[in-house]
Amino acid sequence: MLCISILFCGAKGIEKPWKHGGLKVSDVGPYLSHADGTPFFWLGDTGWLLSQRLDRDEAAYYLKRCGEAGYNVVQIQVINGIPAFNVYGQMSMPDGFDFSNINRPGVYGYWDHMDYIIDMAERNGIYIGMVCIWGGMVKAGMMDEQQAVAYGTFLANRYKDKPNVIWIMGGDVQGDIRPEVWDSLARSIRSIDKNHVMTYHPRGRHTSAQWFADREWLDFHMFQSGHRRYNQRMGNKNYPIQEGTEEDSWMYVDSTRVYDPVRPVLDGEPSYEDIPQGLHGADEPRWSARDVRRYAYWSVFAGSCGHTYGHNSIMQFVRPGVNGAYFADGIAKPWYKALDDDGFNQMVHLKRLMLAFSYYERVPDRSAIRNNGVRYERLIATRGKDYLLVYNHTGRDMNVDLSKISGRKHRAWWMDAASGAVKYIGEVGKDMRYKPDGDADGVLIVTDVKSAYLTPETTSLISLPVSEARDLTE
Template sequence: MNKKHLLVPILLLACALPLAAQRKPDPIEIPWENGRLRVSDNHRYLQHENGKPFFWLGETAWLLPSRSSRDEVNFFMTKTRRNGFNVVQISILHTIPAMNAYGHWALPQGFDFSSIDRSGEYNYWQHVDHVVDSAKRNGIYVAIVCVWGGPVKAGGMTADDAKRYGAFLANRYKDQPNIIWVNGGDVRGDVKPEVWRALAGAIREVDENHLMTFHPLGRTLSATWFNHEPWLDFNMFQSGHRRYGQRFGDGEYPIEEHTEEDNWRFVERSLASPPMKPVLDGEPSYEDIPQGLHDPEERFWQAEDVRRYAYWSVFAGALGHTYGHNSTMQMLRPGVSPAFGAKKPWWEALDDPGCRQMRHLKKLMLAFPSFERIPAQDVIAEENGKQYERVIATRGKDYILAYNYTNRLVKIDLTKIVGEKKKAWWLSPVDGAVEYIGEFDNGTHAFIHDSGYRPGNDRVLIVTDAKADYVRNNLE
């Protein structure tokens, strides 16, 4: 058993733990105390059984189960909660065969799980149990990708294997309150569809209480193949890591040219596909990853880029958003060969600006009535811009939110919401600060922040009925 690659992070974390112990305990929200998750009545969002809205804010840690020790898992979950995330996306069978940081094999007897747990042994799946339990103690859902698409595509799992594996997983985790099932794994739904249907069917036969989706290949949407499947509760797309105009290696191009960064298009496409189901960008461009993914000589995506992906998709109607960081998604550490040009260890990436800025989106969306919210491009009283000039808006009965990535002048029709008088604010996605603009009569008004025009100088325009108190009560 090779433990050398664990030594440095454990020592570093040991130094950090005494400082953490000196902090006063911070309150932990346990979301499933509001009942299990379900799709909202309008088929756009998620909610708990008691009606409380659930805004998905995900962190990506695909290799957490295979590359991290128990202490590291605990450190990661605590830090992730403090960063405002309430979902962690992991891959529990990323390769076939698979081994974890302790040298334990995932499938010592193939897809026979009849005697997987043995007395006195801490095995691969008990470490996955620890990941789920650590997340549970922090009020975090675990979105489990059951098997990555590559091994399935290569023939590492048959439909019969998938049935046995799905039944094993469902029986093991059906009683955990913080599970979300993710079928697929960076793969098209028409690649080995018999495996994905067998896996989903086996899980659903045992576990009817946890939601399920499908994580597809880059620039594709799960609704393309599975929208009518009864096991697919909500859709997921992977907008991916390409910049505008990057289309190498795609063969027959799956989306319109020069729309590679327009993740809002997937949301619109999904919500227009009957039957309507909630939708989520489960893998947008990651912070600190090369544009186009594979060439480390390319420019790297920055905090302003991951903010844009988040606000664009949510304001277009997504149920929430998943953030990712190049180092964190692969749990990079000294002694492990990096992929995609990653350089920093994962525990440093947890303090990168984009990661820490995602919390402001969740706070903003939960500050306003959730279930009445709809995409609202009709509030933009002019021809909208393209690419980075695109302003994406959403509204409820008495509020408008409009995300402006370049801080260009934009004209907004205030008559689209109720109220004779309106008040307006700017919100900074960088630090969550709100800045009062003023009170306005009904009609069309032009807005631009005085900090000037440039890509990445993003702002959210908030407009409400002058009588509403959302900003004062929830954001100031």
């Protein structure tokens, strides 16, 4: 049982990212940045039912733990029903889509609780990714265009001045299903709130670029790589991807970047930690911390602007007496215990790694890898002018072409993806062959010997400063 004796008002030492200004698409590459040019690397947690299932103290505790673990975004379902109900028994829409009397004196209503959650997230340096309405309700015809305008107008007026809001259309639904409703909702919000970025959360194995590449309201793309293992087609017809590629999250970055204009993109729903492979069979093998690390590094090194993590227990906030989906009888882990799981606490190493190097010049580069493998043996590389990073999921031997970065001599390190520990390998030339000790997953880090990102004495990325943007024309 969760026992909270203090109302946590905020995590000490957590930076408020919006001090650098609002979020926007960077002027120098397909990434997100703040108004002053500071990089924003999206590290999200999935808290779908936060506003429905947690009370004030629980929400404060959860958001504090997210901030301490390095997350700067939490994705939530604003409403998961029409109406939706929260833990206090308050409904989201007592008068349907008429919000004129939504604030009732003396009543701590549904939207008062939502206000509180957004405020607590702000104190912990976290943006709330607001999935305005879950896609299944739009698919079922529960909100039409006129109602979407009313709802979007209400949301925008209520939250336009909050510093930590990100708008998300969709919600696990294909964008060609009633797109006029999504356009109406997005444009009604954008007509009032021009200060917050916006995206679309699609169905599994899809990217928002398939339907909304040309939309003026969309700032960055999102894909859902989904929860299936290789060759787990599950009888689906009209399969949107090549069969046997289900776990290749990197390919969605590639497929999204072919659309014009090129926008930032990230995986908004990969396989969740401790969820059954394929999602719906409770007795299937479950995705592990190592699996969720692979999804994160593969998509980010392919060129995405961040990543969203998810945990089966946390995303639906299960606990004794509050049931959840995707569990076999009697083995549901309470959400507050899942906050101690490895995957939840290891994503921050990826964030620190990305921000330790010159950010906006980073590009994916397959050509840096010689004799690459497939599936789990695939190495994936990203680089700047004077650094190269290679993620290795299996600890296999590597043959890397260092002519892709500057310098006749280079320094190399190995970062353990689970612990974030960094070990100096030594100086190397233009070519490098390396086999890590054991079979743990990690990142080969190579820099021009003249660069000052790391030193031979570096053992962790925790204390490294965020690299400043460089003039890409230098």
